[in-house]
Amino acid sequence: MATVLLLGATSDMAVAMARTMAAKGYDIQLAARNSDRLKPLQGDITVRYGVNCTAHEFDATAFATHHDFYYSLTPKPDIVICVFGYMSDNDAACKNWDEASKMINSNYTGAVSILNIVGEDFAERKSGTIVGISSVAGVRGRQSNYIYGSAKAGFTAYLSGLRNKMYHCGVHVVSVLPGFVDTKMTAGLNLPPLLTANTQQVADTVEKAIRKKQNIVYVKWFWKWIMTIIKNIPENVFKKKKL
Amino acid sequence: MAQKTISNWGNYPVMQSDEHCFSFDDQVQKIMEQSEYFIPRGNGRCYGDASLSKETINTLKYDNVISFDTKEGIFECQSGITLDKILEIIVPKGWFLPVTPGTKFITVGGAVGSDVHGKNHHVDGSFSNHIVEMELVLANGSIMVCSPEIHTDLFEATCGGMGLTGLITRVKFRLKKIETSYIKQKQIKAENLDEIIRLFDEYKNSTYSVAWIDCLKKGEHFGRSILILGEHATLSELPEKLKADPLKLPPKKSIPFPFNLPSWVLNSFTVKLFNFLYYGKNFKKEINNVVSYEPFFYPLDAILNWNRGYGKKGFVQYQFVLPLQAKQGLIEILHRISDKGLGSFLAVLKVFGKQESLISFPKEGYTLALDFPVRDGLFDFLDELDQVVLQYGGRLYMSKDARMKPDVLKAGYPRLEEFKRIIHQYNPKGKIRSVQSDRLELTT
Ligand SMILES: Cc1cc2nc3c(=O)[nH]c(=O)nc-3n(C[C@H](O)[C@H](O)[C@H](O)COP(=O)(O)OP(=O)(O)OC[C@H]3O[C@@H](n4cnc5c(N)ncnc54)[C@H](O)[C@@H]3O)c2cc1C
Numbered sequence: 001m002a003t004v005l006l007l008g009a010t011s012d013m014a015v016a017m018a019r020t021m022a023a024k025g026y027d028i029q030l031a032a033r034n035s036d037r038l039k040p041l042q043g044d045i046t047v048r049y050g051v052n053c054t055a056h057e058f059d060a061t062a063f064a065t066h067h068d069f070y071y072s073l074t075p076k077p078d079i080v081i082c083v084f085g086y087m088s089d090n091d092a093a094c095k096n097w098d099e100a101s102k103m104i105n106s107n108y109t110g111a112v113s114i115l116n117i118v119g120e121d122f123a124e125r126k127s128g129t130i131v132g133i134s135s136v137a138g139v140r141g142r143q144s145n146y147i148y149g150s151a152k153a154g155f156t157a158y159l160s161g162l163r164n165k166m167y168h169c170g171v172h173v174v175s176v177l178p179g180f181v182d183t184k185m186t187a188g189l190n191l192p193p194l195l196t197a198n199t200q201q202v203a204d205t206v207e208k209a210i211r212k213k214q215n216i217v218y219v220k221w222f223w224k225w226i227m228t229i230i231k232n233i234p235e236n237v238f239k240k241k242k243l
Numbered sequence: 244m245a246q247k248t249i250s251n252w253g254n255y256p257v258m259q260s261d262e263h264c265f266s267f268d269d270q271v272q273k274i275m276e277q278s279e280y281f282i283p284r285g286n287g288r289c290y291g292d293a294s295l296s297k298e299t300i301n302t303l304k305y306d307n308v309i310s311f312d313t314k315e316g317i318f319e320c321q322s323g324i325t326l327d328k329i330l331e332i333i334v335p336k337g338w339f340l341p342v343t344p345g346t347k348f349i350t351v352g353g354a355v356g357s358d359v360h361g362k363n364h365h366v367d368g369s370f371s372n373h374i375v376e377m378e379l380v381l382a383n384g385s386i387m388v389c390s391p392e393i394h395t396d397l398f399e400a401t402c403g404g405m406g407l408t409g410l411i412t413r414v415k416f417r418l419k420k421i422e423t424s425y426i427k428q429k430q431i432k433a434e435n436l437d438e439i440i441r442l443f444d445e446y447k448n449s450t451y452s453v454a455w456i457d458c459l460k461k462g463e464h465f466g467r468s469i470l471i472l473g474e475h476a477t478l479s480e481l482p483e484k485l486k487a488d489p490l491k492l493p494p495k496k497s498i499p500f501p502f503n504l505p506s507w508v509l510n511s512f513t514v515k516l517f518n519f520l521y522y523g524k525n526f527k528k529e530i531n532n533v534v535s536y537e538p539f540f541y542p543l544d545a546i547l548n549w550n551r552g553y554g555k556k557g558f559v560q561y562q563f564v565l566p567l568q569a570k571q572g573l574i575e576i577l578h579r580i581s582d583k584g585l586g587s588f589l590a591v592l593k594v595f596g597k598q599e600s601l602i603s604f605p606k607e608g609y610t611l612a613l614d615f616p617v618r619d620g621l622f623d624f625l626d627e628l629d630q631v632v633l634q635y636g637g638r639l640y641m642s643k644d645a646r647m648k649p650d651v652l653k654a655g656y657p658r659l660e661e662f663k664r665i666i667h668q669y670n671p672k673g674k675i676r677s678v679q680s681d682r683l684e685l686t687t
Contacts, residue, residue: 012266012304037267040321044307048332184264184304 001051005029005077007058007114008084010037012183013133016199017081020207022049029077031058031069032084060084060110061102070117079210080118081131082111087148100147107151112158119162123169129210130166131174132159133202136218139177139227142243163215174209175216178202179223195220249299252550253290255557255617255645258678261298266305271410272384274300275674282677283406285350286325289357290560291645292678293405300410302352308332309413316418317375322352322411327544330536335490338418339475339536341373345591347541352411357642358403358603362451362473362540365596369605371402373417379409382674386412400665403603405641407666407680423489425476426451426539430530432521436466436577440570440609443470443594450474451539454592457517458613459581466577468592469520476533485533493537500548509552513589553616559645561586561625562612564595564605565637572635573609576628580613583624587614602662604640612643622646641679649684 004021006014009030022028022045030038030053038055045053058069070076086106093099115130122128137145138152156175163173180186180196197205197219209217218224233241250257263274263281275281282296286303302323309319313336318329326340327347333339344359353359355377360369367373376390379401387409389398401408429449433439439454446452451473460467478489485491543549550558565572580586590613595605615621629651632639638655639647653659663685670676676686 010266015266015304037269040268040307040309043309047308047311184266 001025001027002078003027003029003052003075004079004081005031005073007031007080007082008060009041009055010034011083011085012199013178013181013202014081014083015041016203017083017206018045018053019048020200020203021079022051022053024207025049025051026079027052029054029056029073031056033057033059058114060114061105063110063113066114066117070114070121076121076125078127079129079131080115080122081133081206082115083133084110085133085135085152087145090143090145090147093147103147104151107148108154108158111155115158115162119166119171122171123166126170129172129174129213130159130162131176131206131210132156133176133178133206134159136177136179136223136227140230140238144243172210172213174206174214176202176206176209176219177216177223177227178205178219181219195222195226249287249295250557251287251289251291251294253558253560253645254550254553254555255559256292256295256678257557258295260296263298263300264304265300265302268412271300271380271412275380275382275384275410278674280674280676282675282680283352283356283410285323285353285356286348288346288349288353289642290558291643292682293357293642293644294353295678296676302350302410305412306350309415311336313338316420317415318418319413319415320351321413322355323350325350326354331492333418334421334424334492334536337421337490339421341417341419342367342370343540345541346544348544351414351416352406355402355411355414356404356406357640358600358605359642360595360605362453362471362593364598364605365447365452365594366450367419368596368598369403369600369603370416371600371603374398374402375415375417377401377411377415378413379411381409382670382672396665397669399601400662400669403600403641404662404666405679406677407675407685408669409675419475421475421490422478423476423481423485424491424493424536425481425485425489425533426473426536427476427480428530428532428534428539429472431470431472432528433466433468433470435464436468436574439466439468439470439592446470446472447594452593455517456577456590456592456611457521457588458577458586458590459584459588461581466574467521469517471539473539480533482533491535493535497545497547500546500551503551503555505554509549510588512552513587517589553614556617558614558616559621559625560612560614560643561628562604562610562640562643563628563632563637564608564610564640565632565635566606566608567594569608569635569637572631572637573611575635576611576631579628579631585615585618585621585624587616589613601658601665602656604638604642606638608637610640612640641683644679647683649682652683 004026010032035057042053042055134156135152137149138156141149159175180191182198205219247262281298284294284299284301305321305323307321342361354370358369358371378388449472454468454470456468597607598605633654673686680686
């Protein structure tokens with residue numbers, strides 16, 4: 001059976017994706033910065049679904065390690081899902097370069113670094129699927145989170161270009177824009193229930209997008225319309241809003 | 244962490260709480276350390292205020308399976324996994340939960356915290372009866388393993404202890420072997436209370452038994468009910484067409500119940516449903532059929548959020564147990580309820596087998612559960628009922644409770660002082676406490 005590599009596998013979304021793909025029979029490779037934390041999930045997936053599941057150390061911001069990390073994987077994955085990302089307070093990040101660069105590096109630079117390597121390999125093998133979890137925050141910069149948003153915007157653009165290039169080598173690329181998701185990161189926030197997806201819905205969306213070779217997917221359909229509206233607000237009006 | 248509006252299944256009471264979530268072992272102690280005080284929280288399926296507090300530690304993201312011995316039927320998991328997920332794993336391998344409540348949407352931590360009972364209590368006891376061992380993080384951050392053999396005081400006080408001894412992280416328990424995922428069901432109509440009580444006795448060897456009882460009917464049909472009995476169907480008992488896939492999981496379907504409705508809507512719905520079943524042309528004295536485990540154990544789970552049917556103010560569920568010889572008490576309580584007309588139309592009646600635990604609810608006798616929409620005068624009325632329950636030697640289920648007075652708890656649970664001593668030993672400064680434990684003076 002084909003193998004799925006999850007990058008950033010300690011996040012709630014990645015856990016749901018790992019289980020969803022394992023339930024479909026895929027073997028799973030879990031990768032995260034703190035691989036000790038992956039051990040319980042690795043056991044869980046093996047027991048629940050009877051597939052092969054391995055855990056690997058991977059730091060999205062340690063760019064220099066990415067090549068060796070990827071080439072140490074056996075077997076090489078057929079599907080790579082890039083879930084990692086990092087969000088913190090925008091105002092704090094404006095004053096603190098370490099915070100700002102951490103957001104940029106995990107949401108954009110790190111993703112580019114590892115997916116360049118994956119892309120090269122997939123192109124050579126002339127097969128495979130790459131999934132990037134980007135964000136609706138990247139559609140238009142807002143005062144409340146434009147550092148995160150701009151990094152995600154970069155990532156979205158990267159995925160779009162990668163899809164274009166990879167199409168010609170038989171490799172498929174999916175961009176996912178989840179919107180609000182009920183995770184540890186958002187626990188306790190009173191998110192609007194109608195607009196908020198749970199991690200299982202995200203995982204189901206991703207599984208379907210892989211199966212059906214979809215290009216750009218939202219989890220809850222109205223996000224697409226909300227973002228269309230937000231995109232079309234004239235800048236003159238937009239800049240005066242407190243968003 | 245942030246402020247969130249939370250309530251349990253009865254939507255009463257509602258409060259603001261700081262909710263902490265965790266997925267990894269290394270996070271638990273840190274969260275605890277930083278918390279002023281908290282209560283462990285599973286899926287919030289208890290009805291009242293047992294898992295409410297100024298801060299809550301929610302286990303739902305701590306839900307890994309640790310091991311599953313498919314030969315011996317021993318299952319080990321983290322405390323936040325819910326029973327519906329466990330069933331998906333074990334049923335296809337020929338195993339079932341040893342004990343399950345009337346909803347599959349509860350966590351294993353909650354199953355231990357309330358020491359839940361099912362329709363098989365009279366043969367299999369409560370959940371704690373099947374635990375091999377479990378692990379807790381105590382109020383001081385230390386980790387302790389307990390079982391019926393080691394640290395028995397902690398074990399006993401944790402089963403049914405409503406989360407007050409510590410946060411359960413890991414539970415290992417025994418499963419029940421099944422040949423098929425189907426239940427051989429028998430439904431019998433009882434004309435009145437005497438008949439249903441007689442039937443419970445007649446069918447006491449039946450593995451699963453429960454009755455839906457009409458609380459409002461007076462006169463000769465007082466206590467009319469439907470007794471529902473079940474056995475796990477063996478392979479040879481299945482109809483031919485089901486034999487090809489005997490351990491099939493039921494399809495997932497559920498209807499959301501999105502709005503708060505005035506409570507009479509739900510009541511009139513259940514009245515209609517009951518009458519339909521009771522008087523329906525097809526309903527002879529007895530019906531025998533084979534059904535999937537899902538409608539048999541979890542008929543209400545098909546309608547998600549049915550609790551909203553009781554309206555915005557919420558409801559409380561009143562569940563008590565009376566000793567077997569106190570049939571008169573059961574009659575008196577049912578009369579009072581029907582005279583007052585505040586309660587739901589239907590109640591669930593069951594017979595518990597023998598159990599002698601430190602603080603778990605079940606003990607031998609009749610247990611009755613019914614819903615009361617919150618309204619003026621209700622709590623005074625329930626205080627009166629409490630006195631009748633106590634007078635007949637009964638007690639109330641903490642997992643359903645949102646309003647009982649501390650004296651009622653004390654009078655119903657003879658080993659309460661011992662329980663308190665153990666809580667104070669493992670949770671000396673009341674770091675772990677709930678709205679309920681404060682109200683019941685367990686942690687104050
Ligand atoms: C429709 C319905 C039918 C039901 N039928 C039955 C029935 O037939 N029999 C029965 O016994 N009960 C029944 N119940 C009640 C339910 O099974 C219990 O209240 C159960 O404890 C709920 O578990 P939960 O995971 O939702 O936990 P919560 O409701 O969040 O918590 C329940 C208690 O367990 C404690 N707890 C939860 N997790 C932990 C943990 N990890 N460590 C320590 N303590 C913890 C909490 O502090 C709290 O005291 C029913 C409830 C509903 C809604």
